[in-house]
Amino acid sequence: MKLATKPTIKTLGEYAYQAIQKHFNKTLKYAKTVRKDEDPEALHQMRVGMRRLRTAVSRFDLALNLPKPASDKNIGKIARSLGSLRDLDVLKESLETLYQSKLPNKEQESLHKAFNALAKQREVALSDVLKTLKNEPYKSLKQTLEDWLEKPSYQPLASLPIQQVLPDLLLPEVSIFFLHPGWLVGTQFTDSEVKIRTDWKPEKIEQHLTNKGDTIHDLRKQSKRVRYQMELFADLYTESYATYIAEVKSIQDILGSIQDSVVMGEWLMDIFKSEFNTHLPTFANLLAENRYQLWQQWQPWQERYLTVENRHNFRLAILHPA
Numbered sequence: 001m002k003l004a005t006k007p008t009i010k011t012l013g014e015y016a017y018q019a020i021q022k023h024f025n026k027t028l029k030y031a032k033t034v035r036k037d038e039d040p041e042a043l044h045q046m047r048v049g050m051r052r053l054r055t056a057v058s059r060f061d062l063a064l065n066l067p068k069p070a071s072d073k074n075i076g077k078i079a080r081s082l083g084s085l086r087d088l089d090v091l092k093e094s095l096e097t098l099y100q101s102k103l104p105n106k107e108q109e110s111l112h113k114a115f116n117a118l119a120k121q122r123e124v125a126l127s128d129v130l131k132t133l134k135n136e137p138y139k140s141l142k143q144t145l146e147d148w149l150e151k152p153s154y155q156p157l158a159s160l161p162i163q164q165v166l167p168d169l170l171l172p173e174v175s176i177f178f179l180h181p182g183w184l185v186g187t188q189f190t191d192s193e194v195k196i197r198t199d200w201k202p203e204k205i206e207q208h209l210t211n212k213g214d215t216i217h218d219l220r221k222q223s224k225r226v227r228y229q230m231e232l233f234a235d236l237y238t239e240s241y242a243t244y245i246a247e248v249k250s251i252q253d254i255l256g257s258i259q260d261s262v263v264m265g266e267w268l269m270d271i272f273k274s275e276f277n278t279h280l281p282t283f284a285n286l287l288a289e290n291r292y293q294l295w296q297q298w299q300p301w302q303e304r305y306l307t308v309e310n311r312h313n314f315r316l317a318i319l320h321p322a
Contacts, residue, residue, distance in 0.1 A: 012165055013158025016060035017149070019232050023053035024145050034082075035133060037126055040089045047082040054079060055228040059169065065153035069140035078141065081132040085125040087263075092118055094264060103282050110272075110279045117271050163321050166233060170318045177226045177248075178311055182219025182255075183302060185212045186295075196303050202292040209291060213262050220255035223248050233321075240317045251301050258294045261287055 010018075026049030033042035054075040057066065068074075095115070100108060132138055157165075186197050186208060200208070209216070227248045234242060265287050269276050277284050304310050 010162050011158060012060070012063045012160050012162050013152075013154045015162050015232070016056065016063055016154075016158065017152055019056035019060065020053065020145065021149055023049050023056055024149070027053060028142070031133060035130060040086075040093075043082060043086050043089065043129075047079060047086050050075060050079040050082060051224075052228055055225065056232065059173075059229055059232070063155050063158040065155060066148060067144045069137065069144040070148065074137055074141055078132055078138055081129050085122065085129050088118060088122045088125055090260065091264065091267065092122075094260065099283060099286060102286060103280070107280050107282055114268060114271050162233075162236065166236065166321050167319050170229060170233070171315065173226050173229050174314065174318065177222050178305070180219045180222050182212075182215045182222075183306055185215055186299070186302070187306075194306050196299055196306075198299065202288055205292055205295050206288060209258070209262060209295075213259070216255060217259045217262075220252055220259060223252040223255065227252060236321045237317070238320075238322050240313075244314050244317055247301075247304075251305070254294060254298045254301065258291060258298065261291045261294065 027046050030042040030046035030049065033039055034046050054072055057064075057070060057075060058072040061072070092115070095111065095118075100111060103111070184194065186200065186205075187194050188197060189195070227245060230241070230245050230248070234245060265284075268280065268283070272279055
């Protein structure tokens with residue numbers, strides 16, 4: 001008869017090591033292809049790897065002794081350089097796949113000006129990425145993490161069993177997520193109760209996105225932080241936890257699409273100035289219609305996450321690892 005073996009309880013330090021190793025290796029895997037500028041997907045994957053590495057370093061900081069070159073701040077600078085180039089690739093892809101074919105011939109011809117401007121901006125952004133990957137901060141980050149992974153150094157908290165500290169690691173970030181002012185954009189208080197405004201016309205939504213767009217975008221960034229942190233520990237939880245990760249991803253995606261549409265409009269206004277609405281009226285209408293539809297998709301999530309019961313169940317899922 002085979003005796004059941006008690007599963008090894010990983011420590012906080014072991015989990016931190018595993019996460020840093022995984023995401024650091026991912027950034028290295030795609031760096032060569034990014035330098036050659038051969039595949040936009042490689043740039044995307046390296047950027048994601050760098051962002052997740054930053055999440056791991058910042059969230060496990062209390063348990064690790066990492067040298068300064070591997071700091072959250074340094075990783076953030078490198079990730080932003082990759083992000084600037086990636087954003088231009090996303091802009092080009094959206095122009096080509098989502099909008100160009102829907103425009104009349106005259107407006108498609110006007111887009112040549114936008115594509116030319118995009119090519120010039122991308123050339124500058126690519127040059128910045130190549131410099132970043134040659135410069136000392138990136139080299140120091142790479143060498144520092146290689147050395148640390150070879151001989152890791154920890155703080156005393158690293159010895160705690162991971163199950164003991166999971167809620168304390170996750171709940172602070174979730175609280176920031178729940179208390180973000182972005183949830184209240186497009187709402188009103190009636191007798192101390194939050195009500196979602198479902199009666200707004202497209203023009204009102206456009207006005208609100210102009211005034212509150214930065215707040216919405218910041219909520220999207222916070223949802224990404226929560227998702228990345230929760231995914232670090234997905235294998236330690238049950239299905240209900242995985243469901244909340246999927247929901248946060250959906251929120252991030254919808255808010256990201258709204259932001260992409262806003263950025264697209266602002267970028268085109270910068271290229272065409274006052275001529276945008278006269279030279280590309282169909283395009284302007286398509287952007288406004290897209291944002292209106294995305295807002296309709298966002299509101300059910302907004303309503304769900306302003307519900308006390310859902311927030312309570314979300315916290316319970318974190319409080320009870322498998």
